[in-house]
Amino acid sequence: MPEHTAASRLRLSGLCFLLQILNILLFAVFVRYSPESSPGQCPWQLNCSRRIQDSGFQQPRFQDVHIQVLLSFGLLVAFLSRYGPGSAAISILIIAFAIQWALLIQGIFYFFLNGKIYVGAQSMVSADFCTAAVLISTGAVLGRVNPVQMLLLALLEVILCTLNEYILLSLMGVSDSGRSLTVHTFGAYFGLMVSRVLYQSHKDKRKREEQQDMGHQTDFFAVVGTIYLWIFWPSFTSTTTVHDSAENWAVLNTYFSLVASTVATFILSPVLYEESTPRMVQIQDATLAAMAVMGMAGEMLVIPFGALIAGFLVGLISPLGFRFFT
Numbered sequence: 001m002p003e004h005t006a007a008s009r010l011r012l013s014g015l016c017f018l019l020q021i022l023n024i025l026l027f028a029v030f031v032r033y034s035p036e037s038s039p040g041q042c043p044w045q046l047n048c049s050r051r052i053q054d055s056g057f058q059q060p061r062f063q064d065v066h067i068q069v070l071l072s073f074g075l076l077v078a079f080l081s082r083y084g085p086g087s088a089a090i091s092i093l094i095i096a097f098a099i100q101w102a103l104l105i106q107g108i109f110y111f112f113l114n115g116k117i118y119v120g121a122q123s124m125v126s127a128d129f130c131t132a133a134v135l136i137s138t139g140a141v142l143g144r145v146n147p148v149q150m151l152l153l154a155l156l157e158v159i160l161c162t163l164n165e166y167i168l169l170s171l172m173g174v175s176d177s178g179r180s181l182t183v184h185t186f187g188a189y190f191g192l193m194v195s196r197v198l199y200q201s202h203k204d205k206r207k208r209e210e211q212q213d214m215g216h217q218t219d220f221f222a223v224v225g226t227i228y229l230w231i232f233w234p235s236f237t238s239t240t241t242v243h244d245s246a247e248n249w250a251v252l253n254t255y256f257s258l259v260a261s262t263v264a265t266f267i268l269s270p271v272l273y274e275e276s277t278p279r280m281v282q283i284q285d286a287t288l289a290a291m292a293v294m295g296m297a298g299e300m301l302v303i304p305f306g307a308l309i310a311g312f313l314v315g316l317i318s319p320l321g322f323r324f325f326t
Contacts, residue, residue: 011148016093019151023100031103034111034120064235069128069135070095071228088221090147091135098134098154102127105162109170129179133161133187140191144198157190177250178237178295222280226287230258233291254294256304257311261290264315272323285322289314 070092106126107117134154145153165182168174176182234251265286269275290311 008146008148012146012151015148015151016097019097019101019155023097023104026104027100030115030117031107032116032118034118034123064232065125065128068228068232068236069132071225087138087142090150091138093147094134094138094150094154095131097151098131098158099124099127101155101158102130102162105158106130106165109162109166129183130158130161130165132179133183133190134158136184136187137191137194140188140195141198144195153194157187160190161186175300176296178254178291180292180295184292184295222284226280226284229284229287229291233258237291237294249300250294252304253307254291256307257290257294257314258287260308260311261286261315261318264312265319268316268319272319282319282322286315286318289318 103119103123104117107119107123110126111118111123134157137153137157138150141150141153161182164186168181169176174181234254237250237254262283265282269279269282273279293310293314294307
C-alpha cells in the first residue's frame with residue numbers, strides 16, 4: 001500500500017510537470033497579447049462576432065467570472081463529506097491547468113491570426129467558461145477517478161467543449177450568453193457519460209451510503225459556495241450578452257429565477273424529508289438550477305414573471321431529483 005501511494009503521488013507530479021512544460025512551450029511559440037487591447041477596429045481576419053472589445057471590457061466583470069469559477073464551482077464539488085478537502089484542492093489544480101489549455105484550444109478556433117493566438121480579457125473569460133464545464137463534470141466522477149485521471153479528462157474535455165461551443169455558437173448561431181448549453185449541459189452530460197463508463201455496480205452500491213454522508217464540513221462548503229453563487233452568478237450570466245441593452249435583463253432575470261427557486265425548495269423539501277428545513281446542499285442545487293436555466297433565456301425574457309416561473313419550476317424539480325436519483 002505505501003508503494004502504491006508513493007507511485008500515485010509520483011505519477012501526479014510527473015504528469016503535472018509534463019503538462020505545464022507543454023503549456024509553457026506552446027505559449028512561447030504561439031501566444032501573444034491581443035492587439036485589440038488597444039483602440040481601433042478589430043482585424044477582419046479574427047473572428048470577432050462573439051467577442052467584446054477588450055478596450056470596452058470591464059475589469060470587474062472579468063473578476064466576477066473568475067471568482068465564480070474558482071470559488072463557487074471549486075467549492076461546490078466538495079459536496080461529498082469524504083472527499084471535501086481533497087476535492088477542493090484538486091479542483092484548484094484542474095482550474096489552473098484547464099484555463100491554460102482552454103486558452104490554447106479556443107485560441108485556435110477564435111483568436112488565431114498569422115500563426116499566433118492572441119489573448120485578452122475576453123479570451124480569459126471564454127477559458128473560464130470552459131473550465132466551469134470541466135468542474136461540473138468533476139462532480140459526476142468524484143470518488144471514481146484519481147487526480148491523474150481527472151487531469152487527463154480535463155485535457156480531453158476542454159477540446160470537446162471548445163468544439164461543441166464552436167459548432168453551436170459559430171456554425172449554428174445559437175444564442176447562449178449564459179452558457180446553459182455549452183457549459184452546464186455539456187459539462188453535466190460529459191460527466192454522466194464518463195461516470196457511466198466507469199460504473200461498477202458491486203462497488204458503487206457498497207460505497208453509496210458512505211459517500212453521501214452529510215456532515216458539518218459538507219454544509220460549510222455548500223454554504224460558502226452558495227453565497228458566492230448568489231453574489232457573482234449574475235455577472236457570469238450577463239458577461240457575453242449579444243446586445244449591451246440585454247445585459248440588465250440577464251442580471252435581473254437571474255436574480256428573479258434565483259429567489260423563486262429558493263422559495264420552491266423550501267416548499268417541497270419538508271414534504272420529501274423529515275427535516276423541517278432543507279439541507280444546505282439542497283439549496284445549493286436549487287441555486288444552480290435556477291441560474292443555469294437563465295443562461296440561455298436571461299437576455300430574452302422581457303417580463304419578470306417569466307423568470308419567476310422558470311425559477312419556481314426548477315426549484316420544484318431539483319429536490320425531486322436530489323431525493324430520488326442520488
